[in-house]
Amino acid sequence: MINEVNRAYGRLAPMRDARRRFKRFAFGQQWGDLMTTPDGSRLTEGEYASLNGRQPLTNNMIHRLLATIVGHFRSRQDPLDTPADGHNRLDELDARMLEEFLISGCAVQRVVNERRPAGAGVWVDNVSPDDFFCSAFRDPRALDVELVGMFHSWSQAETVARFAGGSRARAEEVRRLYGGSERCRVIEVWTLEAAARYRVYDPLDRSVTFVAADRESQIVALNRKRAKKGLARVESRLEYATTWVGRFLAPDGHELRRVEAERHPFALKFYPLLDGEIHPFVEGLIDQQKHVNRLITLIDNMMSTSAKGVLLFPEDQICDQLTWEQVRQLWASYDGVIPYNPQPGVPGPQQVVTNPATSGAYELVNLEMKLFEKAGGVSDALQGQPGVAAGNSATLFDAQTRNSMAALADVFRTYDDFRASRNSLLAAL
Numbered sequence: 001m002i003n004e005v006n007r008a009y010g011r012l013a014p015m016r017d018a019r020r021r022f023k024r025f026a027f028g029q030q031w032g033d034l035m036t037t038p039d040g041s042r043l044t045e046g047e048y049a050s051l052n053g054r055q056p057l058t059n060n061m062i063h064r065l066l067a068t069i070v071g072h073f074r075s076r077q078d079p080l081d082t083p084a085d086g087h088n089r090l091d092e093l094d095a096r097m098l099e100e101f102l103i104s105g106c107a108v109q110r111v112v113n114e115r116r117p118a119g120a121g122v123w124v125d126n127v128s129p130d131d132f133f134c135s136a137f138r139d140p141r142a143l144d145v146e147l148v149g150m151f152h153s154w155s156q157a158e159t160v161a162r163f164a165g166g167s168r169a170r171a172e173e174v175r176r177l178y179g180g181s182e183r184c185r186v187i188e189v190w191t192l193e194a195a196a197r198y199r200v201y202d203p204l205d206r207s208v209t210f211v212a213a214d215r216e217s218q219i220v221a222l223n224r225k226r227a228k229k230g231l232a233r234v235e236s237r238l239e240y241a242t243t244w245v246g247r248f249l250a251p252d253g254h255e256l257r258r259v260e261a262e263r264h265p266f267a268l269k270f271y272p273l274l275d276g277e278i279h280p281f282v283e284g285l286i287d288q289q290k291h292v293n294r295l296i297t298l299i300d301n302m303m304s305t306s307a308k309g310v311l312l313f314p315e316d317q318i319c320d321q322l323t324w325e326q327v328r329q330l331w332a333s334y335d336g337v338i339p340y341n342p343q344p345g346v347p348g349p350q351q352v353v354t355n356p357a358t359s360g361a362y363e364l365v366n367l368e369m370k371l372f373e374k375a376g377g378v379s380d381a382l383q384g385q386p387g388v389a390a391g392n393s394a395t396l397f398d399a400q401t402r403n404s405m406a407a408l409a410d411v412f413r414t415y416d417d418f419r420a421s422r423n424s425l426l427a428a429l
Contacts, residue, residue, distance in 0.1 A: 002253045005189055008147055009133040015278050019104040019129055022282045026063055026103050030293055031056040045290075049297060057297045061372055062285050066102055069281075069408065073098055073415075088124045097126050098415055105271040105280030107418045108132050110150065111425040112265050122429045124422065127266070134268070138276045140414075141421070142268050149189035150266075159184040163248065163256040177250045186256065187249040190264035194240050203232040213238065267425055269418035271411070281411055288372045295365045313349040317341045 024032055031046030046056040074095050093109070101107040108127040116123060127150050135147040154162070156178055164171035178184045196213035211219060216236075223233040244264045248256040270278050311331050317340045318327065330336035342348055405412075 001189065001191075001247065001249065002187075004147060004191075005133060005149065005187055005249075008135055008149075011136060012129070012133060015104070015106065016129055018278075018283070019106070019280075022103050022280060022286070025286055025289060026066060026282055028058055028060045028063065030058050030060070030289060033290075054297055054301045056293070057300055058293055059296055060289075061292065061369065062282060062289055065285070065373075066099060066282075069102060069411075070095055070099055073412070087119055087121065090124060093124060093126055094419060100126070100129075101269070101271065101415055101418075102281040102411070104129055105278040105283075106132075107267075107269045107271075107415065108150075109267045109422050110265050111267065111422060111429065113429045122426060124426070132268075134266075136276060138273065140269075140273050141417075142270075145264075145268075146192045147189065148264050148266050148268070149187065152186040152188060153183050154186060156181060156184050159186060174256070177252070177254055185251050187251070188246065189249065190244050190246045190266075192242055193245050195243050195260075196238060196240055198236045199239055201235045203235070210241075211236070263425065263428065265425065267418060267422035269414060269421070271414055285372065288368060292365065292368050292372065295368060299362065299365070310352045311349055312352055313340070314343070314346060317343060317346070317348065 021033070024030065031049065032044050034042055035045050035048060037043055037048055043051070049056040074091065097107050097109065106129045108129065110125045110127050111122065112125075113122045114120070131151045133147075133149055134145050137144045156175065159178065160171050160174050163174050198211040198213065198216065198219060200209045200211050200219065201207075202209070219234065219236050226233055244261050246257075246259045246261065246264070248258075250256060271281075272279060313327060318324070319339045319341060322330075322339070327338055330338045338349070340349060
């Protein structure tokens with residue numbers, strides 16, 4: 001089983017690597033991509049910019065878009081109905097999971113009924129993709145998953161409380177498995193398995209029940225008793241049915257607990273899952289974000305290296321009573337007067353000022369920022385900013401807001417489907 005878990009976890013390694021990159025960009029670390037320099041060295045883009053005398057600057061537009069989308073989700077007037085809940089605080093969990101969904105394209109929650117230090121009942125937990133694994137699947141509803149699970153990190157006290165089962169010997173066995181470790185890694189893995197069982201029909205009360213295959217002797221004994229009393233015998237038929245088997249394993253593969261259930265406890269959604277691939281919302285914004293950063297870095301470099309109030313002073317025109325240091329001080333003084341010796345036909349001291357704006361970089365930055373907002377589907381109207389001249393009616397502004405939501409409708413509907421799947425698990429417990 002440990003080998004199957006390792007294969008399932010390794011299969012999602014590319015997704016986790018991409019998620020770490022997208023998360024860096026979402027929270028402002030946007031110069032960390034590796035590149036090959038002309039001399040063959042491998043440096044980050046930020047290191048290469050600094051090496052060439054440019055200060056890498058960041059205008060984090062991705063985070064602003066994410067904050068706008070999450071804020072719109074939390075302020076929707078018609079949120080998806082959720083079961084009455086107190087300790088889970090589903091609104092907060094769902095907002096944070098939406099942020100994860102936009103960054104990584106993965107939404108995973110675990111729904112269980114158990115006792116915890118904070119209370120007993122049904123609990124919902126957000127699951128990080130770094131701790132999650134599953135078999136390959138292509139169904140957007142995740143109905144073709146056959147193996148799913150996660151890694152837990154619990155204190156030794158909690159691990160013993162969960163798996164001792166009221167037995168001192170069992171508690172000592174759990175402590176022995178983990179030695180003196182303060183944190184215990186527990187692997188929770190659910191597999192879809194075929195189990196043999198008997199379908200039993202009782203003609204007396206016309207009921208249908210299912211009995212495990214290893215309890216056939218009980219069916220035979222019941223029919224003998226009924227035959228002696230002249231009662232109708234039960235009818236049984238062997239069949240195979242699928243069931244979810246959950247195992248809690250120690251890192252060495254030792255089974256701490258085994259349970260069976262009709263469904264596994266995970267609600268999951270990968271986006272968009274075209275041919276089984278994950279392509280999150282943030283992925284489509286990375287290149288434009290990098291271009292904006294390069295442009296503002298270029299403008300900053302142009303402004304810092306352009307001449308701003310430089311004084312060109314011919315050497316043969318300086319007064320004998322002044323040194324160059326005194327000339328510099330007088331030039332820096334707001335009321336300074338600099339005497340000089342004019343020469344026939346030779347221009348006197350001149351101030352040089354250049355305008356870096358003539359390069360068109362400012363216009364290109366504005367264009368890139370507009371394209372960025374269009375690519376993200378978050379317009380000025382959705383951000384509460386009037387995109388056209390002031391004085392427009394509220395009806396027009398509302399129409400602009402609804403139209404801007406069209407680009408995000410698929411993301412929201414997909415996420416709502418995930419929440420509906422989670423609510424279905426809640427209702428079953």
